[in-house]
Amino acid sequence: MIGVFDSGIGGLTIVRELLRRLPGFRLIYFGDTARTPYGTKSPETIITYAIEDTKFLLEHGAKIIVIACHSASSVATEALRERFPGVPIFEVVTPSVKKALAVTRKKIIGVIGTRATISSGVYQRKVATLAPEVKVYGNACPLLVPLVEEGWLKKPETRRIVKKCLIPLKMRGIDTLVLGCTHYPVLKPIIQAKAGKRVTLVDPAEEVAQEVVQYLERNPQIRKELAGGEEHEIYVSDLTEAFEKIARLFMGRKVLLRKADCEIAHTIKPGKI
Numbered sequence: 001m002i003g004v005f006d007s008g009i010g011g012l013t014i015v016r017e018l019l020r021r022l023p024g025f026r027l028i029y030f031g032d033t034a035r036t037p038y039g040t041k042s043p044e045t046i047i048t049y050a051i052e053d054t055k056f057l058l059e060h061g062a063k064i065i066v067i068a069c070h071s072a073s074s075v076a077t078e079a080l081r082e083r084f085p086g087v088p089i090f091e092v093v094t095p096s097v098k099k100a101l102a103v104t105r106k107k108i109i110g111v112i113g114t115r116a117t118i119s120s121g122v123y124q125r126k127v128a129t130l131a132p133e134v135k136v137y138g139n140a141c142p143l144l145v146p147l148v149e150e151g152w153l154k155k156p157e158t159r160r161i162v163k164k165c166l167i168p169l170k171m172r173g174i175d176t177l178v179l180g181c182t183h184y185p186v187l188k189p190i191i192q193a194k195a196g197k198r199v200t201l202v203d204p205a206e207e208v209a210q211e212v213v214q215y216l217e218r219n220p221q222i223r224k225e226l227a228g229g230e231e232h233e234i235y236v237s238d239l240t241e242a243f244e245k246i247a248r249l250f251m252g253r254k255v256l257l258r259k260a261d262c263e264i265a266h267t268i269k270p271g272k273i
């Protein structure tokens, strides 16, 4: 199975893209809804959580791992590759950087994401290795996550906040903008309108899905092992009606969420007053 994890439900934007390109492949998802958000946490905590999430997926039959969460991709990829050698691990930052470099004309790229993603400086580091002449500017836009989760996709308040998030990047003259958070692709129309039509948006969900497809084409043996079945398993560490509603929003259809029977879900106990 293809294993995908995220801090919560947002990673379903990546599941949707994977399923579109890889029908007939079984997929297992783990959304750490009990401990979301990751974007406000320290790198150490995100690494610990990412290791536990990956373990859950591997124990439940995943053969390759896709880190859908940008915050985890930004700070935990190396730790996961060290901890799970031999497991192919895909993340959302590298394919987004490659795409941004391919489309920028003015060589000025903007990135929006959570605090964890932006303060990691991962985009600057990767671009500096691949194309040192290209400038990268980041801006953390944490307010967009709860707005999306509330379904405020077309509200004037959301438009105003998106506009505000993009001002510092527009002032730098960006011509390319990476949507560096699982939730942002849902806001594409507003972001495009506020960024202006000359700015090319990079959707990491599309880029990472494309990378997985190419990897499977290069590795027919693994492709054969992973193919077969339309039955997907979507696990969460905490299950509420609100999460089910958000899942529907991200996938564009009803999704059956299962409460994961795992240590992460069990160690989170109701607090005592």
Ligand code: DGL
Pocket: 006, 007, 008, 010, 011, 036, 037, 038, 039, 040, 068, 069, 070, 071, 072, 114, 117, 145, 180, 181, 182, 183
């Ligand atoms: N999934 C997270 C990300 O893409 C956003 C939500 C969170 O902060 O956990 O960075």
